[in-house]
Amino acid sequence: MSRDAEAKVDPKTARLYDKRTFERNIKKGLITRKDYEKHMKGLEDVANKGVFGGPENDAADELDEAVAMADDDDMDDSDEPENDVSAPVDGTGNSHES
Numbered sequence: 001m002s003r004d005a006e007a008k009v010d011p012k013t014a015r016l017y018d019k020r021t022f023e024r025n026i027k028k029g030l031i032t033r034k035d036y037e038k039h040m041k042g043l044e045d046v047a048n049k050g051v052f053g054g055p056e057n058d059a060a061d062e063l064d065e066a067v068a069m070a071d072d073d074d075m076d077d078s079d080e081p082e083n084d085v086s087a088p089v090d091g092t093g094n095s096h097e098s
Contacts (some may be wrong), residue, residue: 016025017039026029 015021017030017036022031022036026033026036
């Protein structure tokens with residue numbers, strides 16, 4: 001099916017034959033199994049248009065790198081408390097040292 005033909009397909013009609021819902025639509029009587037099989041036979045074979053090992057793997061690699069960098073950031077001294085925790089602080093920020 002060309003792009004022109006795909007653009008002319010009614011989205012509501014296309015949903016009737018959706019792989020995830022066609023069984024439900026057959027049970028409801030919206031389409032018949034024969035209609036579904038005819039629709040499937042009329043579809044163009046697009047297996048050769050798939051991309052294997054392309055952008056999906058690159059995105060996963062970038063995510064792994066980002067997680068590794070975040071773990072490295074956690075190891076620095078920025079997590080040390082800035083205030084002296086030995087002196088209690090009241091709600092005003094004043095310490096109770098004598």
